Amino acid sequence: MARRGQMKLNAFLHPTGHHIAAWRHPQATADAGVNFDHYVELARTAERGTFDAVFLADSAAVRDQNIDSASRVARYVVHFEPLTLLSGIAAVTRHIGLIATATTTYNEPIHIARKFASLDHISKGRAGWNLVTSSGEVEAFNFSRDQHLAHADRYDRAREFAQVVTGLWDSWEDDAFVRDKASGHYFDPAKLHVLNHKGPHFAVRGPLNVARSPQGRPVLVQAGSSEAGKELAAATAEVIFTAAQTLDEARAFYADVKGRLARHGRAPDTLKILPGVSPIVGRTAEEADEKFAILQELIHPAVGLSLLSQMLGGVDLSGYPLDGPLPDLPESNAAKSRQKLLVDLARRENFSIRQLYQWIAGARGHWTIRGSAHDIADQLETWFVNEAADGFNVMPPYLPGGLDDFVDLVVPELRRRKLFREHYEGRTLRENLGLPYPKHPSTDAAPEPETLAHAG
Known part of the structure; x- marks a missing residue:
């Protein structure tokens, strides 16, 4: 029996698009990395297409250290810090989820917990954190290091980092803040939980000075496909971004990661697997080929x-x-x-x-497809119904045109096939993704936490 249900879609936005030469495209906004109006337009287009979220990658360094090539690209040269940008976008959108990358390698858990909880409040429940371990050596040089942490050490740190962040997000129960002017109680002391974490990498007392957020916790996203990355995702992630080239590769990855969830006491539908796809859409296959050729000639x-x-x-x-x-x-x-x-x-x-x-050049190893809206929908449907994906991280090759093409041409075709929503189902990103609300650990009859006065 064919799989039923509807796929999830994120719009993965690089400033001018994912093709390495996108900024040179005649329709590109060349200063997109620092053009707020450009991002507002993209977010509103994604929201018009009822996408689940927009997603921003990040790097704390100019990645390309070769001055000749660096001077010829727009990607990871100058661009907004993503949480600042998404806070602005939150004010001018209503439904679209807001997912940003933040590394566990060069941050502290308190920074990440506080910023994403704040974004979740500002957006009324639309925030998501893409947990990554920095892969680029050049970032180390901006954080007082002369070399990058080893791969295994980065993931060991990341596991504890995620534990601390989620613990800080649970500093307060949902109804801790009574704000009772008559009695003079601002919050109920019994509903404050001090983390007091001590581990190999971190010693974090807490509590977080942001109330529990509208989603309970921001949605936790992960983007690693190595063995360590898959295990981290199975333990912590609610969405995983990945790269696969063939249906067989994608199905194997899907079965592998979903098969790990039971060991962590999790049901398969508590993790959404969204491979990256960069679609070049034309009204005909020939038009799509022409669009691709224009980009390739600019490399x-x-x-x-x-x-x-x-x-x-x-x-x-x-x-x-x-x-x-x-x-x-x-x-x-x-x-x-x-x-x-x-x-x-x-x-x-x-x-x-x-x-x-x-x-x-089009999508850095992600699945690149081109054709008419019918062609594109056929390929996405094949992966979805054959349990190779729960949806896709859509990577427009150039912007804004590549996103416009997908929303105006492919989304109606997916809707016609009952594979994608007509309207948003819920108010929060978590609700629209079909993810459960995380109940507070205090409901599990856990031992009483230390009080703020006695936490050490």
């Missing part, structure tokens, strides 16, 4: 080679011929799963270095 070789080097973990490929094969590479300490995906692809397709960077 500068220095930019393509630098992007590939970054995604392979910082490997220097400058000494190899562009039209020769990808050499054998050392294992990366950065993005391990993405390096393996690209090496496997190059070997399977017999790609040269040039062909490989042309192939990733």
Whole structure:
């Protein structure tokens, strides 16, 4: 029997789009990274299309350290800090979820807990935190380090980090703040819970000085596909973003991660798996091909080679011929799963270095498809009904046109097939994703927490 239900859709927004040459597109807003009106337009378009959320990636560094290629790209050069941007967008939208990336490698749990709880209050329950461990070596240099933390150490820290953040989000019960002017009680002392966490990486007393948020907790998103990343997602995440190229790969990942949930006492539908997809949509297949060709012609070789080097973990490929094969590479300490995906692809397709960077230029290893709205819907439906995805992280190749095309052409086709909503089901991001409200731990007859006066 074919799978029933409706898919979930996020709009993953890079400033000018996901294609590496998107900023050069004739319709692109070249200053998009620091253009608030541009982002407001995108968020309202996604909301018009009843997307579940907009999602912003982030980096605390200019990723490309090669001045020739860096001077030719718009991605990760100058762009808004995402939580600041989403707070502004919250004020001019009503339904769309607001998901931002924040790294556990170069933050403290109290910062993340406080900022995302605040965003959840400001947006009336639409916030989501994309938990990542920084993969780029260059970020280390902006945080008083001379090298990146090892991959295993980053994930060990991330697990404890997530534990502390969720604990801080539970500092107050839902009805702790009585604000009774007559009695003089602002909050009920019995409904305050001091965390007092002590672990290998963190010692955090608490409580959080933000009330429990409208969703109970912001939605927790995770974006790692390595073995450590999958295990972290199974333990903590409610949404996972991933990259897959084929239906078989996506089904295997889906079954693997969903199969881990029972060990953590979780039901399969408490985690939504959303692979990235970069759709190039035309009114005909020929028009979509023409749109793709325009973007591909705008790739500068220095930019393509630098992007590939970054995604392979910082490997220097400058000494190899562009039209020769990808050499054998050392294992990366950065993005391990993405390096393996690209090496496997190059070997399977017999790609040269040039062909490989042309192939990733659209979406950096995510699934790239093109065609008419009917063609695109067919492919998304195949993955959804065959349990390769619960929905998709839609990555428009250029903006605003790529998002407009999807909302105006593909969304109506998905609705016609009863695969996507006509209207928002709920008030919060959690409700629209079909995720349960997290009950406060105090309802589980846990031991009484320390009082604020006695916490040590």
